[in-house]
Amino acid sequence: MNVLIVYGTTEGQTRKVAEHVAKDVSDRGHAVEVLDAAESDANVDLNDFQAVVLAGSVHQEQHQKAVKNFATAHSEQLDSCPSAFISVSLSAALEETRPEAQRYVDQFVELTGWQPRMTLLLGGAVRFTEYDYFQEQVVKFIVMKRGLAAEDGGDREFTDWSALDAFVDEFLERAAS
Known part of the structure; x- marks a missing residue:
C-alpha cells in the first residue's frame, strides 16, 4: 500500500509525529511519502496513494492554515480513501481538557468539509x-x-x-x- 502523510507543524513536534508514523508504516512494508503542508505541492495527486494521514498541531485554538487548506482542497479525495487525522495539542495531554481538544477537531472538520475515518487526539510538547x-x-x-x-x-x-x-x-x- 502507498501511504501519504501530510503534516503541519509550528514548533516541530507534529513533524516528529509524522516521521514516527512514516517509520511505523514503512516498517510494516508499505511505501510512504511525507509532505509538509506548508511546503508541499498543493497539486499532489492523491490518486497515487491508497491511504492518507493528515497531522496538524493546535496553536491559539486552531490548526495550521496550511493543514486546513490542504484538507479543504482535497476533501473529496480524502473522503473517498482511507484517511485519518492526528490532532496534536496540549489540550489532548490531560483527560479533563480532552473535550477542548475534540472541539478543535470538530471545528476543523466543519471548516474543511473532510470527514476523516479515524482521528487521534495526541499530546504535544x-x-x-x-x-x-x-x-x-x-x-x-x-x-x-x-x-x-x-x-x-x-x-x-x-x-x-x-x-x-x-x-x-x-x-x-x-x-x-
Whole structure:
C-alpha cells in the first residue's frame, strides 16, 4: 500500500509525529511519502496513494492554515480513501481538557468539509529553550493553568507514542481491508 502523510507543524513536534508514523508504516512494508503542508505541492495527486494521514498541531485554538487548506482542497479525495487525522495539542495531554481538544477537531472538520475515518487526539510538547521571552511567558501561563508544568521549567514532551503506534496499527489494518 502507498501511504501519504501530510503534516503541519509550528514548533516541530507534529513533524516528529509524522516521521514516527512514516517509520511505523514503512516498517510494516508499505511505501510512504511525507509532505509538509506548508511546503508541499498543493497539486499532489492523491490518486497515487491508497491511504492518507493528515497531522496538524493546535496553536491559539486552531490548526495550521496550511493543514486546513490542504484538507479543504482535497476533501473529496480524502473522503473517498482511507484517511485519518492526528490532532496534536496540549489540550489532548490531560483527560479533563480532552473535550477542548475534540472541539478543535470538530471545528476543523466543519471548516474543511473532510470527514476523516479515524482521528487521534495526541499530546504535544513545550520547548521553552526555543521560545523568546514573550512566547515563554504565554506558554508557561497555559502550561501552569493546565497543571502540566515541568518541575525544572525545561522542555517537556506529552506525546503518547504507544497510543500513536496503536493508532497506526489500527489505521493500516482498516485501510488494508
